[in-house]
Each structure stands twice: as structure tokens, then as C-alpha cells.
Amino acid sequence: MIKKVVIDTKWKFQSKVSLEDLRQVYAYLHYFESNEGYLLYPDQVKDAVRKEDGDFQNISKDKLSDLSCGLMFADLIIVQENKKVLNREIGEAILKAIQLDSAEKSSRKS
Structure with missing residues (x-):
């Protein structure tokens, strides 16, 4: 099973x-x-990427939906040899933050 x-x-x-x-992500989840x-x-974070998980609430049934929308903050600019670089x-x-490892990536290619 491929993780989307x-x-x-x-x-x-x-x-x-x-x-x-949030509505845009919700629509994308259904579309894809x-x-x-x-x-x-983008943000300056300690470990390149910081992830915070979250869930959508199904208000018509007053329970959590099976769809989730979290936040990620990524450090896009780093300092190398006293220069800021991508x-x-x-x-x-x-x-790595979304736990999609290289084994799963290679199974998608075959």
C-alpha cells in the first residue's frame, strides 16, 4: 500500500x-x-523539520474525522562556511518527518 x-x-x-x-488541505485530501x-x-528549527500533528473534527457526528492536518516548519536556509545557503x-x-522511508520510496518506483 502506498502512503499518500x-x-x-x-x-x-x-x-x-x-x-x-485548512479548507484547502481538506479539499486536497479528498481530491488526492x-x-x-x-x-x-518556512521557519528556523533545531532539527531541519518540526512536525505537529492535528485532526479534523467531523462536526455533524461530533467526533474526530479520519482525516488529519498537521503543521510542519522547515529550516530552508542553513549556514555553511559563514554563508547562508539553501x-x-x-x-x-x-x-523522514512524515515517516516515508527509502524502502517505501523504492517500492513506489517499481
């Missing part, structure tokens, strides 16, 4: 998540037939 994860990349974090962004999604924001390993850090 929706990641909606944003360009800045405004002190709180907007309802429009996934149950796990994240809003990804973190070229950010993709691997994001895959």
Missing part, C-alpha cells in the same frame, strides 16, 4: 493558521484520496 501525504507549502507563517488554508496532510511553513537536504528531512 498531501503537503501544502506556504511562504510565511502569520501567528496562526488560516481557516482558508489521502487521509494525511500538512501545511508546511538546505538541499530539506526533502529528505521532510520525508
